Amino acid sequence: MADASRDDGAGNEPPSLRSEAVLLASAQKHQLDNQVDRSGWLPRVQKAHPSVKEVRERVSPLLRALTFSEIYNPGRKDVRDRLSKEDLIQLIMQHLMTQGLESVKLALEKESALAYNNKRQSNRSYLVMHLNNALRDTEKVYDLAIDERLGRVLGLKKDRQVELEEHLLQVGIQEEEDMEETIDIWSASIAKEQVIEIISKGTPDEEKIVKAGTLNGLIGFLTSVTEHHTTFQNIFLLTYQSFTTPKKLFDKLVERYHVPMSFEADSPNRNESIKRIRLRVCSVIKKWLEEYSTDFNESLKGNAISLVQLMRAEGEAALANSLQNSISKMDSGTSRRVQNMKKLEPLITKNIFSDQLNYFDIEDEELARQMTLIDYEIFSIIKPEELLNLAWSKPKLKHKAKNVLSMIDRFNNVSSWVATMIISPERLKNRTKAITKFLKVAKHLRQLNNFNSLTDPAIIAAFNMACVHRLKHSWEGIPANIVEEIEKLMNTENGFKIYRDTLKLSSPAIPYLGVHLTDLTFMEENPDCIEVEGVKMINFAKRKLIYAVISLLQTYQQTPYHFATVHQITSYLKKGTTLDEPTLYRMSLDREPRKSRLADIQQ
Structure with missing residues (x-):
């Protein structure tokens, strides 16, 4: 029998040797592969x-x-x-x-x-x-x-x-605030601690400005029978979650409602004073229930119902009925927004039901309308507490700011989508066409006062991304004044003065959230507490500044757009294809290589 390991005479190795060679090569390759450092690949992928x-x-x-x-x-x-x-x-x-x-x-x-x-x-x-x-x-x-x-x-x-x-x-991860007072609001031993510092504007008729106070002191002022300050009430109810919790506030208000036996024990007007205090407490809770119903989870709502039952048992039927009406409104979900206004007819295209629907098929104005409806849907449900304590930027507090984060994500996605749509076409004329399309959409967004989709980080940001901005041949023929007009509106000089002045005159509108988050960031640099005569007090002047920003946003939250939702378009926009920046930049270089001439570009 011939030796199977020998050459077959035609210069071909026997199968056994070929198998050994393949195995050896595979082993060597595997050994080389094992020498490659892969320790960083997983963090990069994630x-x-x-x-x-x-x-x-x-x-x-x-x-x-x-x-x-x-x-x-x-x-x-x-x-x-x-x-x-x-x-x-x-x-x-x-x-x-x-x-x-x-x-x-x-x-x-x-x-x-x-x-x-x-x-x-x-x-x-x-x-x-x-x-x-x-x-x-x-x-x-x-x-x-x-x-x-x-x-x-x-x-x-x-x-x-x-x-x-x-x-x-x-589990000791989220600490109770230092300002959470456990001492009873009626305790005479803390009279000094309840004092709040008040600065008058100058005339007795004007509302006083509260600079600082302890939690007990602020709640005492909130429910005072002699001091009725609507502005203070509004600031307190909007910002209180920056220094206490809904449950703690409710417990303190109930404390205030339960007037102790020692209060004005010798006064002939004691019963009348108690009624006035209880009426003020009820008034505050009623306003809280009606204007900030989302602060009441099932447990806290149960506490409110228990208070109503207690009022009835104590013969306070009028107060009980008033609070019960507010709770019933909360349960029914009664909204202050006008729901029955006539909506504008959408500009529908012929192929609206096509599986191949794309942004070129949609009228510029209708595309801007549907983008605005998506934006408003998120913007309108941002709660005040999401904007307190920089919750959107702190890992420990981000669970409180899910709608702010959703809005930030939404507009980052819009920016990536616009850039992807501009860079994806291989032909120069189609890229120029895409840029022109989005410039027209941006113009309509401006007319709709949708400053957040119009501006960074959306359409303008997409134009300014390196992968888009470098496409000089694609930008040729685009009138520079169109882009300049939009960018002028969002000029950062003087703290976005042009934008702020324009926003004041606009309604309905979706503000540029980034500007207002920056305002809040600067305000948060002020201390949460200050010392007044050796007593640590809540810095209420800081809350007044924060209130001004959040209440402005609330104004626009309460004014909806009256466009009909076109589900095919909103669905298309929400699913918009996006690519990451490194991929977009590589595609951009492929479309228009560095130092390329117009003749070198695929027309």
Whole structure:
């Protein structure tokens, strides 16, 4: 029999040798592959594609706990204050003993120069117990903060914010505010602490300006029978969540309602004074229920109903009926907005039902209208508390600002979508056509006073992105004055003065949220508390500044647009195809290489 390992005479290796060569080459390649550093690829993928990170966290409790610790990182000092290095080593040694690893424990004692403290002997590992508790607590936070869209799919409870905050307080992550006073509002021993500093505008007829006060002092002024200040009420109810919670405020108002026996005990007008105080408390709660109903979760609403029942039992039927009416309005979802105004007829195109519908098929004005309706849908439901304490920018508070974050995401998506639509066409004339289209849409957005889609980070931002701005051949033939006119409106000089002046004269309108978030950021640099005669007080002057910004936004939230929603268009816009900036820039270079001539570009 011939040797199978020999050449077949035609210069071809036998199959066995070829297989060995393939295996050897594969092994060498595998060895080279193993020498490549891949340690950074996963963080890069997760940064570029947040959805990948989200999926990994959904299936792994440990990964969720790691992300949780990154967001709620208390800092090394706080960790050392609660758990010293020595305590941690003792936990490890106790764990080693429960696992029968005494020799390892002895080695750790020698290395750390720390003797094992075996006073609390147990077969259960305290280290594992603490880790299990930590995972349990972080899992509950993750479950409570789960994406609302997924929650609706699974039929989960919609409003979990209060439960989340209570859990964060329970596990010591979200601290109670220093200004949360536990002392009774009627306590005579804190008369000095209840004092608020008031500055008069100059004439007795004008409302007084509250500069600062303790929580008890502010609530006392809020429900005063001698001082009725509508502006103060409005500022307090809009900003109180920057220094206390809805539950704490309600409890304090109930405290104020329950006038103690010692109050004006010898006065012949005591009963009349009590009635006036209770009427003021009821008036404040009624205003709170009607204007800020979303502050009342089921638990707090139950407390309000209990107060109504108490009022009836005490013979205060008129007050009880007044509050009950407000609660009933809240339950029925009665809105102050006008819902029955006639809507403008949409500009419908022939192929509106086509699966191939794209933005070129939609009239410029109608495209601007539908973009505005999407924007207003998000803008109109932003709550005041989302704009307090910079909640949208702080990891620990972002769960309070979901609508602000949704709006920021929405307009970042608009910017990416516009850039994608401009760069995607391979032919020069189609890119120029796309730029012209969006310039016309921008003009209509300006006419609709939709400053947020018109401006950064939407259409203008898309034009200013490097991948779009560098397309000089695509921009040729576009009148420069059109872009300049839009950019002039959003000039940053003098704190966006032109924009602010224009906004004052516009209604309905969607303000440029970025400007107002910046205003709030600067205002938050003022201290939350100030000292007045040695007493720590809430800086109410700061809340007055914040109120001015938020109340302006509320004005535009209450004035809707009267356009008919075209679901085919809004669906198309919400699903708009977007590419990331690195991909767009590579495509831009492919469309118009650096130093390319017009003759080199595909027409």
